[in-house]
Amino acid sequence: DGAGVLGVLGTPRFMAPEVVRGDAFPSTQTDLFSLSVLIFYMLMVAHPLEGEKEAAIKALDLPAMTKIYGKEPIFIFDPNDDSNRPVPGIHDNALAFWRIYPQFLRDIFIRAFTFGISDPNNGRVRESEWRVExxxxxxxxxxxxxxxLENFYDSNALKASGGNPGLCWACAAALRLPPRIRIGKSVVMLNYNTELYPHHIDDRKMYDFSAPAAAVSKHPTNPNIWGLKNVSDDKWVVTTAEGSIKDVEPERSVSLALGAKIQFGEAIGEIKL
Known part of the structure; x- marks a missing residue:
């Protein structure tokens, strides 16, 4: 722990650079940077600014911390500056976990620790954005x-590989994608335990996880057939790939068939395989 020029007490590792330097007091904007550090640490089990430069320091005292976290903060995965990359044998968590996550998450971390440092007033990732991501x-x-074990669907990687989902990060076995549903801009993987919530099917109910509206379920007599069960109070309308239309009442299911479109009120979801 330490105190900056302005006398702010705290842990430099989780402070915004301008606070570490003593150029600013803690504020909503500086808290946004701290939030990004905490989320990175939670997912990567590593610090976003601790790479080669931190490894080269013999004594991580207050002047050294002020340099790393305040005066010369460089993101360890900055695409335009490789001077602070993670060091194998020291920062193995960062090296291992960074590659596991999909590109959209890596992109928002890059923004948080590049533009979020160079332009604190406009480049910081807001709480609402983190919730969406x-x-x-x-x-x-x-x-x-x-x-x-859990893996992550990455549409960019899937396109680049010609549709090959790749290998499991943990055991290196070939991965198989489950069916998925696209609702607007969202893509949800339909695993055996997936549930859709109000926020998936109603743009007016952001972050609403109050009760599931749909759940993946196995056919009662044929375990090889999976469907999406309507566990809401509202009727769905399903259009199959062949063009037939049917209603799906509450407690009924629709098969996870390629091209089937489900109308959840105003939202429409399409099954992909």
């Missing part, structure tokens, strides 16, 4: 068929 990350989860 965390929901998106949750929706991207699917499971390795071999070890059952």
């Amino acid at each position: 965390m929901i998106r990350l949750r929706d991207a989860i699917f499971y390795c068929p071999n070890c059952s």
Whole structure:
């Protein structure tokens, strides 16, 4: 812990650079930087500014911390500056976890620790943006068929590989994508335990996880057939890929068939395989 020029007490590792330097008092804007550091630490089990420069320091005293976290803060995965990359054997968590997450999450971290440092007033990622990205990350989860650990759907990587989802980060087994549903701009992986919530199907109910509106379920007599069960109080209207239309009343299900479109009130979701 230490105190900046302005006498602010705290832990430099989790302060905004301008506070560490003593150029600003804590504020909403500086808290946004601290929030980004905490989220990065939570997901990567590493600090976003601790790379080669931190590893080269013999004694991490207050002047050294002021340099790393305040005067010369460089993101360890800055695409335009590789002078502070993670060091194998020291920053293995950062090296291991960074590659696991989808590109959209890496992009927002890059923004948080590049523009968020160079332009504190306009470049910081706001709490509402993090909430959206965390929901998106949750929706991207699917499971390795071999070890059952969580992997993440990445549309950019899938396109670049010609549709090959790649290998599990944990056991290196070939991955298989489950069915997924696209609702507006959102893509949700339809795993055996997936539930859709009000925020998925109603733009007016952001962050609403109050009660599921739909749940993936197994056919009662054929375990090889999976469907999406209507657990809401509202009727759905389904249009199959062949063009037939049917109603799906509450407690009924629709098969996870390629091209099926489900009208959840005003929102429409399409099943992808």
